[in-house]
Structure formats: C-alpha cells, structure tokens
Amino acid sequence: MNENTVAARIRDQLTDDVPGFVAGVHHAGDQVVVAHGTANVTTGAPMREDTGFLFGSVTKVLTTTLVLQQVERGHLDLDQPVVTYLPEFALATPGAADKILVRHLISHTNGIDADLYFPDARGRDALKTYVEGLGSSCGTLFEPGEQLSYSNGGMIVAGRLLEAVTGLSFPELLERDVYTPVGMRDSATSAERAILRSTAIGHFPDPETGEPRPTTLFTLPDTWGPAGGTPIGTVADLLAFGRTHLAGGVSPDGTRVLSAGSTALMQQVRHDMGTPNVPPMGLGWVRYPFGETTVLAMSGASPGGVAILCVVPEHDFVFTAFGNTPGAIVLHDRILRTLLKDHLGVRIPALLTEPPADDVDLTPYVGTYRSNQLRIDVGAVGGRLEERVTYEPADAAQERIFTQFAGGATAAPPQRYVPVGPGLFAPAGYPAETFDGYLRLLLVSYHDVRDGRARFRNGGGRLTRRT
Numbered sequence: 020m021n022e023n024t025v026a027a028r029i030r031d032q033l034t035d036d037v038p039g040f041v042a043g044v045h046h047a048g049d050q051v052v053v054a055h056g057t058a059n060v061t062t063g064a065p066m067r068e069d070t071g072f073l074f075g076s077v078t079k080v081l082t083t084t085l086v087l088q089q090v091e092r093g094h095l096d097l098d099q100p101v102v103t104y105l106p107e108f109a110l111a112t113p114g115a116a117d118k119i120l121v122r123h124l125i126s127h128t129n130g131i132d133a134d135l136y137f138p139d140a141r142g143r144d145a146l147k148t149y150v151e152g153l154g155s156s157c158g159t160l161f162e163p164g165e166q167l168s169y170s171n172g173g174m175i176v177a178g179r180l181l182e183a184v185t186g187l188s189f190p191e192l193l194e195r196d197v198y199t200p201v202g203m204r205d206s207a208t209s210a211e212r213a214i215l216r217s218t219a220i221g222h223f224p225d226p227e228t229g230e231p232r233p234t235t236l237f238t239l240p241d242t243w244g245p246a247g248g249t250p251i252g253t254v255a256d257l258l259a260f261g262r263t264h265l266a267g268g269v270s271p272d273g274t275r276v277l278s279a280g281s282t283a284l285m286q287q288v289r290h291d292m293g294t295p296n297v298p299p300m301g302l303g304w305v306r307y308p309f310g311e312t313t314v315l316a317m318s319g320a321s322p323g324g325v326a327i328l329c330v331v332p333e334h335d336f337v338f339t340a341f342g343n344t345p346g347a348i349v350l351h352d353r354i355l356r357t358l359l360k361d362h363l364g365v366r367i368p369a370l371l372t373e374p375p376a377d378d379v380d381l382t383p384y385v386g387t388y389r390s391n392q393l394r395i396d397v398g399a400v401g402g403r404l405e406e407r408v409t410y411e412p413a414d415a416a417q418e419r420i421f422t423q424f425a426g427g428a429t430a431a432p433p434q435r436y437v438p439v440g441p442g443l444f445a446p447a448g449y450p451a452e453t454f455d456g457y458l459r460l461l462l463v464s465y466h467d468v469r470d471g472r473a474r475f476r477n478g479g480g481r482l483t484r485r486t
Contacts, residue, residue, distance in 0.1 A: 039066035042340035043254035075319020083303025133172030145241035168482035178245025206252030221323020223426030234323035236423035261337035296462035388483035
C-alpha cells in the first residue's frame, strides 16, 4: 500500500462541513491514519491521530464478539431462549420474550420495539434497570425471526445476558475480553476514563447560522453501553479490532480473541430482507454488497458525531473513521467508495438502474406506521409518497435524553419520496448515484403487503408497523 497515496485520497474528500475528522486504513500489512480539523470547537483542540471518540453502534460488533466468546466457553447457546439465562427478561407483549433466542438478539431479528427507549440509569446496575423496564414499556414489532429491524434493544439485552452468565459488569467484560486481548490500549468504557486523554466531542449545525455548536450531551446513559452509548477509543484501536476479524479471530499481536469458526459465523448471512436498502445481516456485522465485493460494516451515531468500521476480508482491508457532526456519514461513504474503487479496484455498479416511475399505485403504502415513541404518517401527493415523522416521548426523561441526542431537533419537515422499484422509494431530489454506497439506507421500502396494504415500512434498516 502506498501510504501517501491513500492519505491523499482521504484528504481530497475532506470539506469544511465536518469540524473534525480522523480516519484509518489497514491494507495488506500497512497502515495509515489521517487527522484533520478540530476535536472541540469550544476549546479549539485539534483532531489528532490518537484523539479518542465515541464508537457509537460500532460497539455492537464488540458486543457480538463477547457473546460468541461465551458460546465458545459453553456458557451460552445461540439456539436457547434468552429467558434460559435471564429469567427476568420480559416484554409488554405477553409471552413474547419467551420466544426470543440468543441469536435473535445479535442478528437484529428479535422484534423488540425499544429503539428509542432511553432509561436514565448509571453504574453497575444500569443494564439490569434497562431490562426491568422493558416489561412495562416496550412490546414487539414482529415475531422473532420473521423480519429484520436494527435493534438497539436486542444488543442491550445481550449485554445484560453477558453480565448474568459471567458475573462481571459489561464494562469490565469489554475491557477484559476485547480491549485487552485485541490490544485496544487507548479505549475506555466511560467518559470518566476517557477524559484522562484527548477526546473529541460531537457538534450540531446551528439551525440559524449553520455553524457547528457543541453537543450538550457527551454520552448516552450507561443503559445503552452494549448498543454503543458509552465505549470510547481511537482509530488505531478500531483498526486493531477490524484486523482481528480479518485474521480469523487472532489479534495483531497474535492473541487468540475468538475462534476462526465463530469469526466466520459472524460474517455469514443470518437474515436477508431481499431489498436494496437493507443489506443482509450477519451476527453483529451488516454485509454491504458493493457489486461482487462484500463489505462488513457497522456505523455508529453518537450525540453530534458518527463513527464507522468496515472490513473487507477478500482484500485484507480495514477502514475506520470518525467525524464530529452527524453529516459526517456522507463523508464516510464518499471516502469508502473512493478507496474501494481507486485503491482496491472494486467495481461498484449502480444500485438503482431504472428512472423513477410515475404510474405506481401508492395506495398499499399510505397509512400510519409506528414503533416505540415514533409515528410516521404516509400520504400520497402528486404521484409521490409524503412522510411526516412525529416523535411521541413516553415521559419527560425520555424526551430530554432523545432531544439532546438529536441536538434539539425532534421534528423534521415532510419528506417526499419517488418510486424507484417494487415497494421501494427514494427521497426526492437526490441523484441516483447517492444510493450506490452506504447511503442506500436513505431509501425506504415497504413489506408484507396483505389485502392491498403493506404491514411494515423500513427506513434506515428500522421497521415501523402499520397501525
């Protein structure tokens, strides 16, 4: 790998839209890290190559690794019900929790309707508090294994499950069984630990000036640790973790972290929705098809920032990055596609090959869809779908946490969508090539049409159900 060429390709994509950005690439034994901009606009601290950042949902792959470790040690069975190990696990839908298997938690096929459930608890019993609250606060979206919906709740229950079978807290287990053997020397499990070293914070664009303003919430509550609320580390640490999965579970220093069989199991397809906007799901990993090349990936939003980790086994390639504004996901996508095409020679075909249609019957999709604290009203206007999204907080604490996580914006203007395939819609005004890479998640699909009406809407990999 020509490190200067790779660094130049990354720098060529950088813009002033993101206050601070750091990215790393490992390819065939060589590694390069690029840092740019400001880690905190209040202090003016520069983004450095070793600046820490919140992993966000990238943590889900770490949590899944921990689950597979316990399977190898005989403490968990993927095909056993969660209640076998966690008898107190219950949901507001009677009997639903009893049907959920351990593998459903880490393959996003569990149906737990808890995507915006933010109980505010900290400390050793935070995950216990989360699970206790599910029984009265959260039901289900579908039967386990029936559908695929990105599940924060499933990963958090998996974290509590790990605590139950090991006797350790999730942060203790993460440090002992992932951070240490992988060699993630600069990673932490809390803001209190991270503050001892250089750490970036998130920013949101000011609604009036567009200038970046610092987040008022650094991490989510401890209840969200296994889903990505609290772990913090560096690009070098995530590269080491990605390389461990490239090497069949062996860390860069030769430590066996996970068996080759378990590493391969995480990469295999567990569920496929069969729609372009929702990539097939492994265990922990999302399998993004870029033509004939599969990119194992997970992105992670944090308050005012977004991280990404991508592993391409057939090219011995890892890419990871963090930008400290929500729009950084666009930059991640642009850099990833550039590296795939120009550095690895991967051909990326167009995802949408037909122009938007103007004679589609929109009736099956019109209606109201809901999930936990979220309502989406879908209407038909001028041959297009129009969506209105409403956040409906369960209580003041939920509203406070989610509002801070979203940077104060909890409502969005109506969005129009044009039909681009059977049950598939693209946001109006975007060039078709926008969706060829990671941003295919911006597409919306509708599923399980019965009696002329779709039962589910999928946006960003998340399901809402027709009411």
